[in-house]
Structure formats: structure tokens, C-alpha cells
Amino acid sequence: MSKRALPLLALLATPASAVSPIAEAICEPTPAMHEKLTGQFxxxxTASGIRDPEQVMEVxxxxxxxxxxxxxxxxxxxxxxxMGExxxxxxxxDPA
Structure with missing residues (x-):
């Protein structure tokens, strides 16, 4: 498991009966999320795309x-x- 994933997974500590450590999304105001991703991790x-008029997917x-x-x-x-590794x-x- 990556060093970066461990602190994020700690935020998701749930009872042992949970199926996935990311069963629920981690949400924050966008500026705080961007600061955490750039500053802390x-x-x-590196990529983004519009999912619909209200959502942008980012990698x-x-x-x-x-x-x-x-x-x-x-x-x-x-x-x-x-998240992953x-x-x-x-x-x-070029297909030509």
C-alpha cells in the first residue's frame, strides 16, 4: 500500500464489518482538497474531463x-x- 494512501485510509476508519476502505467518498471544499493533494501528498x-455540466473528473x-x-x-x-498505485x-x- 502506498505511503500516501495510509493517511487517507485512516480518515475512513470504520468497523471491521466494512467491505471496502473506500466505501464512502472523502469530500471537502475544492480548495482544501486541492491543497491536501498538492501540499500533503x-x-x-494530470488529467481531467467533464462528466456532465455539474461534474469534472480529475486524475x-x-x-x-x-x-x-x-x-x-x-x-x-x-x-x-x-485511489491506487x-x-x-x-x-x-499514430495509427498511420
């Missing part, structure tokens, strides 16, 4: 390959919805 936003990665998937809502809240960027190849 050394991550940067945050760090130099060790840890990744975090964040959904940012138009009302000013961002939520971590998934070994992020590998894909470079498109």
Missing part, C-alpha cells in the same frame, strides 16, 4: 505512480472516489 492534476498522480480519482462538483465540493500514462500512437 505531492500530487498534481491526480505523484512521482511514485500513486493516483487519486476526484470528482469536482460545480457547487464547490470535491470528493475522492478511488502504479499509474502509467498512455502516449497515443
Amino acid at each position: 505531492g500530487a498534481s492534476r 491526480w498522480t505523484d512521482a511514485q505512480g500513486d493516483w487519486t480519482l476526484v470528482v469536482t462538483y460545480a457547487h464547490g465540493t470535491s470528493c475522492i472516489v478511488a 502504479h499509474w502509467t500514462p498512455q502516449i497515443p500512437t
Whole structure:
């Protein structure tokens, strides 16, 4: 497990009957979430895409390959919805 995931998982401490350590999303005001990801975890936003007019999906990665998937809502809240290790960027190849 990555060093970055341990503090985040500590926030999610639940009874032993929980199925997943990320059964519930971690949500914060967007500026606080961005500060935590950049300042505390050394991550940067490496990809983003519009899900709908109210949501943007963001991928945050760090130099060790840890990744975090964040959904940012138009009302000013961002939520971590998934995280993992070994992020590998894909470079498109020219089909020609």
C-alpha cells in the first residue's frame, strides 16, 4: 500500500464489518482538497474531463505512480472516489 494512501485510509476508519476502505467518498471544499493533494501528498492534476455540466473528473498522480480519482462538483465540493498505485500514462500512437 502506498505511503500516501495510509493517511487517507485512516480518515475512513470504520468497523471491521466494512467491505471496502473506500466505501464512502472523502469530500471537502475544492480548495482544501486541492491543497491536501498538492501540499500533503505531492500530487498534481494530470488529467481531467467533464462528466456532465455539474461534474469534472480529475486524475491526480505523484512521482511514485500513486493516483487519486476526484470528482469536482460545480457547487464547490470535491470528493475522492478511488485511489491506487502504479499509474502509467498512455502516449497515443499514430495509427498511420
